[in-house]
Amino acid sequence: xxxxxxxxxxxxxxxxxxxxxxxxxxxxTVFSFATDNVMYHLAPVRNLLRVREQGKDTVxxxxxMCFNTLKRANKLFNEDAEKRDKITGIMDNExxxxxGKTQVKHALEILRDExxxxxxxxxxxxxxxxxxxxxxxxxxxxxxxxxxxxxxxNPTLFQDVLRALGxxxxxxxxxxxxxxAYQTVMQPEVVGERTYVLVDGAxxxxxDAIVVSCPxxxxxxxxxQGIAGRLHSDFDAMxxxxxxxxxxxxxxxGFKEEWKRLHHVPVDAFLEKxxxxxxxxxxxxxxxxxxxx
Amino acid sequence: MQLKNEEISSxxxxxxxxxxxxxVMKCYQCGKCSAGCPxxxxxxxxxxxxxxxxxIGTWExxxxxxxxxxxxxxxxxxxxxxxxxxxxxxxxxxxxxxxxNRISGRRLEISKEEIENLPPIALISAFRKIIE
Numbered sequence: 001x002x003x004x005x006x007x008x009x010x011x012x013x014x015x016x017x018x019x020x021x022x023x024x025x026x027x028x029t030v031f032s033f034a035t036d037n038v039m040y041h042l043a044p045v046r047n048l049l050r051v052r053e054q055g056k057d058t059v060x061x062x063x064x065m066c067f068n069t070l071k072r073a074n075k076l077f078n079e080d081a082e083k084r085d086k087i088t089g090i091m092d093n094e095x096x097x098x099x100g101k102t103q104v105k106h107a108l109e110i111l112r113d114e115x116x117x118x119x120x121x122x123x124x125x126x127x128x129x130x131x132x133x134x135x136x137x138x139x140x141x142x143x144x145x146x147x148x149x150x151x152x153x154n155p156t157l158f159q160d161v162l163r164a165l166g167x168x169x170x171x172x173x174x175x176x177x178x179x180x181a182y183q184t185v186m187q188p189e190v191v192g193e194r195t196y197v198l199v200d201g202a203x204x205x206x207x208d209a210i211v212v213s214c215p216x217x218x219x220x221x222x223x224x225q226g227i228a229g230r231l232h233s234d235f236d237a238m239x240x241x242x243x244x245x246x247x248x249x250x251x252x253x254g255f256k257e258e259w260k261r262l263h264h265v266p267v268d269a270f271l272e273k274x275x276x277x278x279x280x281x282x283x284x285x286x287x288x289x290x291x292x293x
Numbered sequence: 294m295q296l297k298n299e300e301i302s303s304x305x306x307x308x309x310x311x312x313x314x315x316x317v318m319k320c321y322q323c324g325k326c327s328a329g330c331p332x333x334x335x336x337x338x339x340x341x342x343x344x345x346x347x348x349i350g351t352w353e354x355x356x357x358x359x360x361x362x363x364x365x366x367x368x369x370x371x372x373x374x375x376x377x378x379x380x381x382x383x384x385x386x387x388x389x390x391x392x393x394n395r396i397s398g399r400r401l402e403i404s405k406e407e408i409e410n411l412p413p414i415a416l417i418s419a420f421r422k423i424i425e
Contacts, residue, residue, distance in 0.1 A: 029418040030366065033385040035314045065414060143368035152372045178331045178367035182418035185411055186399055190335055190363075216414045 002259035003215065007062050007107060007244040013251050014115050014123065018060060021050050027069040029182075038086050044073035045087055049098040058103040060110055062244065064214035068140035071104040071147060106141060107244065108157055108213060109149050117164045127166025127250035130277025131270075133241075134170040134207035135159055136198070138217045139178050152176075161243070162211065165250035172205035174198045179220040191220050192227025199225060199238050209239045209270050211246055218242055222264045239267045249274065302350035305390075309347055312386035315379035320344045326370035326380045336360045340370055340380055347383065356396050361387045362422055388422060398424025 008018050024047055032040035047070060051059045061067040077084050078100040088097055105113070111120060135158030137150075145152035155176065159169035179198060180191035198221060202210050212218045222240040229235045240263070249255055255271055310317055320341070327339035338346070338358040346355045355361075361384050370380040391397045399422040408416065 026413070026417060029414055030421060033314075033366070033379075033382040034312050034389050036312055037389075063414070065418070139365075139367040139369070143372050145372050176369075178365050178369065180332070181365040181367070182415050183332075183363070183365055184415050185403065185419035186401070186422075187335075187363075190332070193334075194331065215412060216418070219412050219415065 002256070002262050003062055003218075003242045003244055005256070006242065006248040006253075006259070009253055010244055010247040010251055011107075011110075013253060014120070016110065016114060019054075021047065021059065022054065023050055027066050027073075029065050029069065031069045031072040038083050038090070041073045041076060041083070041087055042090060044070045045077055045091070045098055046094075048074055048077075048100075048102040048104075049091070049094060049096060051102040052099060053096055057101060058105055060105055060107055062107050062213075062215075062242075064106065064138055064140035065216060067104060067106040067149075068147070074100065074102060074104055075147065106149055106213065108141070108161055111161055111164075111247075112157060117160055120161075121164045121166075124165055124250045126278060126281045128162075128246065128274060129166040129281055131208050131274055132168040132170050132206050133162045133246065134172055134202035134205060134210045135162055135175055136179075136202075136210050136212045136217060136221065137176045138212065138214050139176070139181070141213060142176050158211070158213070158243075162246070165246055167246070167250075170202060170205040170207040172201045172207070174201040179217050181216055181220070184216075184220050184224065188224060188227055189231070191224045192231055195221055195224040196228035196232050196235055199228065200235070203236055203238060207238070208273060209241055209267075211241050211243055213243050215242075225265055237265045239263065239265045239270045241267070241270075302352055305352050306347060306350050308390060309383060309386045312389055313379055313382040315383055317344060317347050317378065317383060319376040320348065320374075320378050321376060323375060325373050325375060326378075329369050329373055331367065331369065332363050332365055335363045340364075340384070343384065343387070344378065344380065347387075355387055356391050360384070361391065362397075362399055392422075392424055395424065398422060400425060 011018050025043055027047055028040055028043040137155055137158055142148040142152045142155055150157040162169040180194040184191040210221055212221060218240060225237050260267055322341055322345060324341045327333055327341045330340055333339060338360045343355055343360055364384045366381045366385060368381045374380060401423050
């Protein structure tokens with residue numbers, strides 16, 4: 001899958017080796033709010049335990065939903081002694097008892113905390129200069145307040161990362177508004193309407209593309225543009241990229257031909273624009289060095 | 294509407310409060326949750342109205358509305374509530390009671406072909422609302 005491949009290769013270029021967690025299982029995708037049922041928390045806690053089994057202390061998630069589910073389950077495990085004992089009791093077939101010490105970090109946080117945005121900027125150089133990107137946080141990176149990667153109402157991390165990649169970050173009011181999430185299964189037209197609003201907002205802010213950090217947002221904002229177009233004659237399609245694809249591009253690692261097929265909205269015009277602005281930047285640089293000589 | 298004390302189902306209100314871990318009586322009906330809800334256009338009863346109905350214990354209207362099933366639990370309401378009411382969690386409690394007692398829920402009425410085109414992340418999260 002293009003998300004994983006672009007992440008592994010980009011982080012390797014930044015000096016961070018990502019290792020797939022052995023025996024990982026699906027986290028359940030949504031954190032369960034029901035206070036009288038701990039069963040849903042077993043799946044995320046098992047993953048957190050697998051991290052400790054490897055002797056590691058941090059798990060990186062590429063997905064916002066995994067980030068939210070794992071982090072909230074971890075918080076619950078650490079703060080609610082009664083539930084912790086219950087969960088540990090149910091998990092008595094494990095070789096190790098989970099100690100609550102796994103850190104859950106989203107890829108964007110690793111860029112901020114481990115790589116550092118200044119050092120990222122230096123490694124990237126020109127990067128995505130000449131392009132304007134609309135960051136889309138969605139829900140699960142931001143809420144509930146205090147658990148997300150940044151302020152729930154006025155986040156800046158995604159913009160900061162895009163700027164570090166050389167791009168201009170679009171400012172639009174829908175960066176943290178829900179895309180409709182799993183309504184895409186039973187009511188795809190509702191998600192089509194949401195996609196219309198979000199893409200239209202990004203377009204009005206001057207963006208060339210939307211950048212997401214969650215596979216479900218990626219599916220909805222990209223695939224459901226087909227429905228948005230059917231519902232609204234004035235709809236103008238816009239390519240949607242995963243943050244790690246942009247990272248890969250900005251680091252000069254290119255964009256693989258087979259990734260294009262995984263995009264619903266064609267990405268060629270965007271890549272062409274990037275190519276043109278890189279050529280212009282290259283030409284200006286050459287000219288400047290000629291003058292100096 | 295005239296409300297008689299004996300009509301209020303406080304047992305149900307208690308159950309919803311227990312499951313959601315929130316105090317529904319803290320709500321003073323400012324409507325901020327409904328104002329910011331991205332799915333509100335599709336709801337038969339708005340989030341702040343659900344709260345009011347839970348406060349006065351009229352379960353039928355709450356369980357009969359499409360609102361709990363349209364809510365995507367994006368948590369915008371819970372983050373913005375000036376009274377700290379966990380509205381998304383409360384709506385999840387309504388869903389839990391409806392599903393556990395087989396009162397209402399979503400049905401997976403889509404073709405095999407459509408399912409194959411959906412990512413697992415969408416299906417697994419949607420299963421939380423499915424009654425059959």
